[in-house]
Amino acid sequence: MKIFVYHTPELVPAEGNPDCAIAVDILRATTTIATALAAGAEGVQVFSDIDELMRVSEAHPPELRIRVGERGGKTVEGCDLGNSPFDFTPDVVKGKRIFMSTTNGTRSLQKVQNAKSVLACAMINLGSVLKYLRETKPETVWIVGSGWEGSYSLEDTTCAGAIAANLEDEADFGNDEAVAAATLYKAWKGEVEELFYQASHGKRLLKLDCAEDIAYCAKLDVVDVLPKQSSVGLL
Numbered sequence: 001m002k003i004f005v006y007h008t009p010e011l012v013p014a015e016g017n018p019d020c021a022i023a024v025d026i027l028r029a030t031t032t033i034a035t036a037l038a039a040g041a042e043g044v045q046v047f048s049d050i051d052e053l054m055r056v057s058e059a060h061p062p063e064l065r066i067r068v069g070e071r072g073g074k075t076v077e078g079c080d081l082g083n084s085p086f087d088f089t090p091d092v093v094k095g096k097r098i099f100m101s102t103t104n105g106t107r108s109l110q111k112v113q114n115a116k117s118v119l120a121c122a123m124i125n126l127g128s129v130l131k132y133l134r135e136t137k138p139e140t141v142w143i144v145g146s147g148w149e150g151s152y153s154l155e156d157t158t159c160a161g162a163i164a165a166n167l168e169d170e171a172d173f174g175n176d177e178a179v180a181a182a183t184l185y186k187a188w189k190g191e192v193e194e195l196f197y198q199a200s201h202g203k204r205l206l207k208l209d210c211a212e213d214i215a216y217c218a219k220l221d222v223v224d225v226l227p228k229q230s231s232v233g234l235l
């Protein structure tokens with residue numbers, strides 16, 4: 001297994017496709033996706049464009065769909081929910097299809113759509129992703145951080161590093177970013193919540209009164225779910 005880390009979707013190579021691509025958007029899209037699936041959502045379809053989300057979801061029965069839209073941390077007008085994982089409870093999402101567009105996370109998932117397998121990873125489902133990698137042993141793994149509008153984000157690199165660091169005895173690191181991410185995670189292991197408050201998006205979310213979201217996003221292995229891309233979205 002050879003692990004490559006890319007800090008943002010923009011840094012993903014234009015050529016080549018990995019055996020497994022893992023999108024990471026700790027604050028908060030991949031955390032929310034894992035939470036929604038663990039709560040019984042039927043699946044999550046991601047869109048980079050809100051108009052496209054509205055158009056495609058129109059064909060789905062309204063009582064069986066949830067439209068999720070976030071821009072700049074806030075709920076998009078006309079959508080049912082924003083991106084706080086706490087809104088995705090079983091009574092709200094069970095059996096429903098989620099149509100989701102967020103500022104950065106859904107863009108990174110779309111960017112790696114052509115990989116042989118595509119996963120969404122957060123701290124809260126790290127163990128499930130590690131188990132999948134250990135069992136399937138993909139030859140090449142790309143871990144793609146979502147960043148913020150094209151720039152680096154500390155929290156996504158921390159999670160990328162958590163994947164890489166846990167596999168360092170079983171895998172090779174394919175680029176310096178993977179080495180750096182693993183080093184970052186090992187330096188902050190056990191204190192990732194504190195680190196997330198220092199991240200620029202952590203600060204942005206604090207201004208939006210989302211401290212509880214950050215604390216939840218920093219938790220390790222609270223759900224046993226593997227969001228994996230299929231022809232009908234992440235299941």
Ligand code: 3SL
Nearest residue numbers: 027028029073102104105
């Ligand atoms: O950028 C994203 O995709 C979102 O996760 C951002 S937010 O945490 O919902 O503000």
